[in-house]
Amino acid sequence: MQIGFYFDQTRCIGCSACAVACKDWNDIPAGSEKWMRITYNEKGKFPNVFVSYLINPCFHCEDPVCIPVCPVNAIIKREEDGIVIVESNKCIGNEECDSKCLKACPYDAPQFGPEKGAKMRKCNFCLDRHLEGKLPACIETCRTRALDTGILEELISKYGSNKNADNFTYSQRTKPAIVFKPKNK
Amino acid sequence: MENQEKNANEEDLKIVRTTSTFDCGGRCPLKLHIKEGKIIRVEGDDFEEKDEQLRTCLRCRALRQYVYHPERLKHPLKRDGPKGSGKFKRISWDEALTEIAEKLKEVKQKYGNSSIFLATGGAYQGAYHDGVFAMMRLLTHFGGYSTHYGNVSSEGAVYATQTQYTSPFVGHSRTDLLNSKLIIMWGWDPARMISGTDTIFNLIKAKEKGIKIICIDPRYTDSAVVLADQWIPIIPGTDTAMMVAIAYVMIQENLYDQEFLYKNTVGFEKFKEYVMGRDDGIPKTPEWAEKITSVPTEIIINLAREYATTKPSALMDCQGPARSAIGELYNRCAMTLTAMTGNVGKHGGSAAGGLMGIPYGHMFFGSRIPPPYRNPVETGLKSVRGSLDLQLRFQARCHTNKVFDAILKGKKGGYPFDVKFAWFVNNNFLNQLGNANKSAKALKKLNYMVIADLWLTPTARYADIILPVTSIAEKSDLVRPWPSGPYFACANQVIEPIGECKSDLRIAEELADKLELEEFEKYPDENKALRFLIKLREDTRKNIRNIDKFREDGIHRLKLEEPYIAFKEQIVNIENKPFSTPSGKIEIFSQRIADLNDPENPPIPKYMERWEGRYDPLNKRYPIQLISPHPKNRVHSELYLVEWLKEVEPHVAWVNPVDAEARGIKDGDEILVFNDRGKLTIRAWLTERIIPGVICIFEGTWYDPDENGVDRGGCVNTLTKDAYSPGGASALNSCLVDFKKFKGGA
Numbered sequence: 001m002q003i004g005f006y007f008d009q010t011r012c013i014g015c016s017a018c019a020v021a022c023k024d025w026n027d028i029p030a031g032s033e034k035w036m037r038i039t040y041n042e043k044g045k046f047p048n049v050f051v052s053y054l055i056n057p058c059f060h061c062e063d064p065v066c067i068p069v070c071p072v073n074a075i076i077k078r079e080e081d082g083i084v085i086v087e088s089n090k091c092i093g094n095e096e097c098d099s100k101c102l103k104a105c106p107y108d109a110p111q112f113g114p115e116k117g118a119k120m121r122k123c124n125f126c127l128d129r130h131l132e133g134k135l136p137a138c139i140e141t142c143r144t145r146a147l148d149t150g151i152l153e154e155l156i157s158k159y160g161s162n163k164n165a166d167n168f169t170y171s172q173r174t175k176p177a178i179v180f181k182p183k184n185k
Numbered sequence: 186m187e188n189q190e191k192n193a194n195e196e197d198l199k200i201v202r203t204t205s206t207f208d209c210g211g212r213c214p215l216k217l218h219i220k221e222g223k224i225i226r227v228e229g230d231d232f233e234e235k236d237e238q239l240r241t242c243l244r245c246r247a248l249r250q251y252v253y254h255p256e257r258l259k260h261p262l263k264r265d266g267p268k269g270s271g272k273f274k275r276i277s278w279d280e281a282l283t284e285i286a287e288k289l290k291e292v293k294q295k296y297g298n299s300s301i302f303l304a305t306g307g308a309y310q311g312a313y314h315d316g317v318f319a320m321m322r323l324l325t326h327f328g329g330y331s332t333h334y335g336n337v338s339s340e341g342a343v344y345a346t347q348t349q350y351t352s353p354f355v356g357h358s359r360t361d362l363l364n365s366k367l368i369i370m371w372g373w374d375p376a377r378m379i380s381g382t383d384t385i386f387n388l389i390k391a392k393e394k395g396i397k398i399i400c401i402d403p404r405y406t407d408s409a410v411v412l413a414d415q416w417i418p419i420i421p422g423t424d425t426a427m428m429v430a431i432a433y434v435m436i437q438e439n440l441y442d443q444e445f446l447y448k449n450t451v452g453f454e455k456f457k458e459y460v461m462g463r464d465d466g467i468p469k470t471p472e473w474a475e476k477i478t479s480v481p482t483e484i485i486i487n488l489a490r491e492y493a494t495t496k497p498s499a500l501m502d503c504q505g506p507a508r509s510a511i512g513e514l515y516n517r518c519a520m521t522l523t524a525m526t527g528n529v530g531k532h533g534g535s536a537a538g539g540l541m542g543i544p545y546g547h548m549f550f551g552s553r554i555p556p557p558y559r560n561p562v563e564t565g566l567k568s569v570r571g572s573l574d575l576q577l578r579f580q581a582r583c584h585t586n587k588v589f590d591a592i593l594k595g596k597k598g599g600y601p602f603d604v605k606f607a608w609f610v611n612n613n614f615l616n617q618l619g620n621a622n623k624s625a626k627a628l629k630k631l632n633y634m635v636i637a638d639l640w641l642t643p644t645a646r647y648a649d650i651i652l653p654v655t656s657i658a659e660k661s662d663l664v665r666p667w668p669s670g671p672y673f674a675c676a677n678q679v680i681e682p683i684g685e686c687k688s689d690l691r692i693a694e695e696l697a698d699k700l701e702l703e704e705f706e707k708y709p710d711e712n713k714a715l716r717f718l719i720k721l722r723e724d725t726r727k728n729i730r731n732i733d734k735f736r737e738d739g740i741h742r743l744k745l746e747e748p749y750i751a752f753k754e755q756i757v758n759i760e761n762k763p764f765s766t767p768s769g770k771i772e773i774f775s776q777r778i779a780d781l782n783d784p785e786n787p788p789i790p791k792y793m794e795r796w797e798g799r800y801d802p803l804n805k806r807y808p809i810q811l812i813s814p815h816p817k818n819r820v821h822s823e824l825y826l827v828e829w830l831k832e833v834e835p836h837v838a839w840v841n842p843v844d845a846e847a848r849g850i851k852d853g854d855e856i857l858v859f860n861d862r863g864k865l866t867i868r869a870w871l872t873e874r875i876i877p878g879v880i881c882i883f884e885g886t887w888y889d890p891d892e893n894g895v896d897r898g899g900c901v902n903t904l905t906k907d908a909y910s911p912g913g914a915s916a917l918n919s920c921l922v923d924f925k926k927f928k929g930g931a
Contacts, residue, residue: 011389013376013407015817016833017243023829024227024246030828046841046873047418051410141229143240143382144389144411 259684306612316689341507452774512910530756
């Protein structure tokens, strides 16, 4: 089974409540380690401007390229739901392995704290919440209800199979588990 | 596994439902996770109807960093260096309150009660622990005090709605937006300013329903990003000219609702004369407006036709464009357009007026500990009731945006008092009123100053005594939202006070003891007091039957049979339910204003060119207009230090590349923004989302002057003017500046 995200890019106001809620729930200090990032894209010339926001958590890819590159097999993909998690105690730190997972990931999902030899951490789909039958913090936070989640197949039948969005390219190699309502110019 | 272990450890987890009281106006339901007496996580509303959940924004998502921030004040402090140096030493509550009481008695005896000044703000609005009410009550018992008039945010809209409707409740339930056919958002960015917890989601629903949304703003706002079918950029301060030209097209093409105007309004003919140019020889054509606003004639004509013929339409003006020298005339003109199109009192329509409040569960109707609030310093004055004469407001007070000018100049400067003692509560006025450098000068000169706050704010740095106040997590209270609800909210104490912090009410109660004010009634039992305050007001008494459940839930949602529509009652039955204006109708022409005989305050809404706009001769020296909207990651200057919020958006100035290139500035460059009042530094963010000739700096970062007097905190009010419009709007968006690359020094 594969869980996935749905993101309605036409609804995102870029408020970053999801990113703050992620930091609060997962107790991540302010700084470089960001399990949820919001990216911004602006095109055009005044007054014909186009702006989009995009969420950037870990997309829990169907073929996660971070897993084979990890020298100590610290990253695993859960069979029961497809959530990609890292066993941080196994991780040997970004200096020792030169952040191989981050370099492999097309979406920069692996995250590191500012400390020397930081161990990789990243969005784990709020696994603790997931195991309790709750939605990830980001999804429940979204004020404009731009986010949803579920089994990827069901998301596709509910929202369609659009795999691209503004500022986002679907990687055929890793197959990120997300479908979009994209924002088009 | 790590996470499963966490679950096992969370058996002693307690979840408390509560809310917060920042000056965003939202009072969003929060579920705080408490473990071993500490907040460990925040969750939002879990109401079963997901579409109706009042989902809290990023600000309260970061609540725990706010509550536990290492820079929270924890003990009373006494100044231990020159004023403004930020040097303080720890003292005990007893020492602090003893000193304050002695000072109060001394000032009262030497200079009289009018020399005691109370500076109040909106940073905390609760029924029980609120410091504004507590201090008003205390100082009233002490013989009175001087204070200020006019709120910094919305006074233009307040004056405008008092003029034309005599009611501030000009809003509709937000769900009514879905009944519109066209929504015009004029200077309104709820994506950032919140403007009611459910507002942005209802607007998105309206858009997805196919309702056209037009945004008129100098900026392509985050609201416009998701909502706008059309963005009409406009030169700041000229909105009113465009509105007048819209009226011109409607009149010229006979597209206005004459029957509605005849039945429900007075004075339209006089407005028409002005619009058509019969009184001043200038027809207010779209071509005339194009020259002023930069909005192309064709766009004005099309908008006028579309607005006049699409029914119902909601023209949503706000408060920002009215925070200017033209102030109330912007809201008055918007209200006039809603009358001309017959959209007042209708489902899917709008009465405009900028305030957007509905009279259910609104903050204005909040409970409070009963009077006396009759301030002896203000007794025996001419009554202000029903009057639009701002001067009557200043018989004993100064305007809020003149607080520091009044402190500086006193009676010699024409103010009704000489301040010798000032108490600041719920505000960071040095930072949030115009002309911060002047404010700092005034505070240096001020004889004695006390501030109650959670933080060593730029204002607090100048205090003689700082009293540390509890956060909303450390006390229980009744709170209400604005502008939209409807619901009543309850804050529940979840943790013990940090350090030696006390609530403002407790501070006042202890100070009352020091002042031996036996008649100052105390309410020491929180539970009893909250019950009393719930029963004190009819709406809470009637609706909240089960007080224990209300406290447990933290919220009581009101179910209205249908969306609330401002003035529906009047419009369906004007003969029997008139407006409370002198004429009983909507006053497009106001005799009350005409009687004031002030050429700057016209009885009909007009476009007027005033100071520090695009056409002020000062523009030759300072050719850039500065606007200072709400920030998205703070509430004004509240929450400024919270790192989770800071990292969401760096403090940058929006600059159009055209203006940047002319000054050799690249994206990310540090720039010096300056005028005669001050200088600040900030990074430039080059964006096509702002009209050329305008720079945008979000208000609320903390004033931090360096040794050269350059504000390195980028506090926008270092540049703004401490002035107000004829109706009392704090004119912070009328401000001319220039900018250049910052190369150090001054």
